[in-house]
Amino acid sequence: MRADGDPNLTVYFGGEYVRLGDAKVGILTHALHYGTGVFEGIRAHWDENARELYLLRAREHYERWKRNCGILRINVPGAEELCAITLELMRRNGFKTNVYVRPLAYKSAERVGVSPDDEDAFSLIALPFGDYLHAEKGLHAGVSSWRRVEDNAIPARAKICGAYVNSALASDEARRCGFDEAIFLNESGHVAEGATCNIFMMRRGKLITPPVTENVLEGITRESVMELAHAELGLKIVERPIDRSELYVCDELFFTGTAVGVAPIVRVDHRGVGDGEIGATTRKVQQLYFDATHGHLKDYRKWLTPVYHVGTEAWLDRSLLAL
DSSP, X not given: OOXXXXXXSEEEETTXXXXXXXXXXXXXXHHHHHOOEEEOOEEEEEETTTTEEEEESHHHHHHHHHHHHHHTTOOOOOHHHHHHHHHHHHHHHTOOSOXXXXXXXXXXXBSSOSSOOSOEEEEEEEEEOOOSSOOTTOEEEEEEEEEOXXXXXXXXXXXXXXXXXXXXXXXXHHHHTTOSEEEEEOTTSBEEEESSSEEEEEETTEEEEOOGGGTOOOOHHHHHHHHHHHHHHOOEEEEXXXXXXXXXXXXXXXXXXXXXXXXXXXXXXXXXXXXXSOOHHHXXXXXXXXXXXXXXXXXXXXXXXXXXXXXXXXXXOSGGGOO
């Protein structure tokens, strides 16, 4: 899905709440020329029955963002301040739909010259956002000819703007070849992840995913799914390298990510996954993730920050809401 922003949306830019249409950067901005930015993605899910918008694992996202910004020596505020700004931003926009929040920190000096300096800036943008990948009937993925960027080149575990040329090339190739999404191999020839998401495989009763040392994003949705699958379904979670050919003989396969949620894969490289239909375990994981992110599972309400009714229910009494 393309989520184009309404110019009248309120965003946080330059230390102020302003119209999206008024938030501009100069054409000589360092990050524009050299990719010296770090972004993050945070979901908020609207629950119609509760008439509430739930921000998902915001503290964890902002803590990850701050750590990753440190790789490029970009300074951003702490998670508590960023959560408070985000809640205010959502309320000012009055969203009553699913939302995607895009924090972006970048080297802001307006000059030519690749060496970065200490001029930093950051912004927070929140957009109405539906399904990133339309996976109702399952996705057809293709293994990309492009390899996943190596940690010693540009760390894939950090959402560094320049690194996403790697994902853009793979996504473009996948769609031009008729696939819904790309799957990266790393330079060792092992499965890394999708172009914009982590990947899980069901094989012989185990849920398997590449370890974070395989040049993958340390995904928060990935972590959430591992917790749900183990605690609620009793699945054994295995982190190990995955060979390409295992994608062709596994029982089930799915992507996870902030934008994609849990997205089933039913074909890889024109080969059916399992019986070519969305697997039973994948459907259970999908439903668990939906219920957890919409406030339906009490044990996982710790992940959620209500936007509009903070403090009105006992389960909201936790440190994240003391903002």
